[in-house]
Amino acid sequence: MAGSDKIAKLPGTPPGRISDETLRQFIGYYMKRAYNVIQSDLVNALKPYELRLVTYSALVIIHDNPGLRQSQLADVLAIERPNLVVIVDELEQRDLIVRDRSAVDRRAYALRVTKAGAALYDAATKAVQDHEDKFCAGMSPEQRATVLDAMNSIWNMKTEASS
Amino acid sequence: MAGSDKIAKLPGTPPGRISDETLRQFIGYYMKRAYNVIQSDLVNALKPYELRLVTYSALVIIHDNPGLRQSQLADVLAIERPNLVVIVDELEQRDLIVRDRSAVDRRAYALRVTKAGAALYDAATKAVQDHEDKFCAGMSPEQRATVLDAMNSIWNMKTEASS
DNA sequence: TATTGTTATACTCTATAACTATA
């Protein structure tokens, strides 16, 4: 399963094929490679809509949580508040979202998608669904569930792992 | 399984909990979250050895492939040649590797680990193994194999996915 | 005094062009 690469280690000369047998012991290595493939395909899937991963994620979260604040959006996206400003700027300038002043706290904005934003959300999410289906096509429902469980259990270790 | 978060959508006020139900449709979302957890824990595991992910990976590849060229190392690590230079510089300055001139091509270097590099490879790889065991502890061998298969099949779609 | 959004800034990572020395 791992370390099956044939390499010719002629002393003093570079091998023809580079072995990664040590790294292949680690599931994290396989996850990184797989995630890179998914991510670059996702970037391509979103390109027609002129959305990056962050801008799509932001649009989705605003769509699903109308009226949320920028600080809440930054928390969910796990990015710093200063860096979110330009992302929200971009979506606002494209008239995909609006920054309403919050009725209850005049410091904060209440973020909402516009009609155009909702339409782009629908179209882009369909494209992302197609992208997903492509990668899940070879997986049985049981396999998919097992992978999902594993990913979730790893995610749930996040607090204790930082000890 | 997904979208089970309770949120209170009071019109005009921010919800208490932010929903990510749309994103939870996608296995890529779970993979990203899980990989982030693994990566940040791995960074911590390597910190005592003053190794970053790239410097550790470089050390490992050089260890497993003595005599390889920098361009080969850059290919395996999937980083550009100019960016590899500083990484190799760092390992060389710490006397973990040496840059021998290739006997067959005097333009190229033949990279090898020193004794100190081999020792650090052993120690760091043990730490990475412990880090891995922590995340795989909850998985049965069957689950682990399923996850590995899934990651590999996704990885194998990398060429066709870029069409 | 604390928080929301903002600006400015710095630091890392990554990507490209151009140079040198070899081939």
Next chain:
DNA sequence: TATAGTTATAGAGTATAACAATA
């Protein structure tokens, strides 16, 4: 002419400090 390693540099992505308005 092409390639290996290098330099310089530019562009993303990410992180912190400090400010004005508001709580």
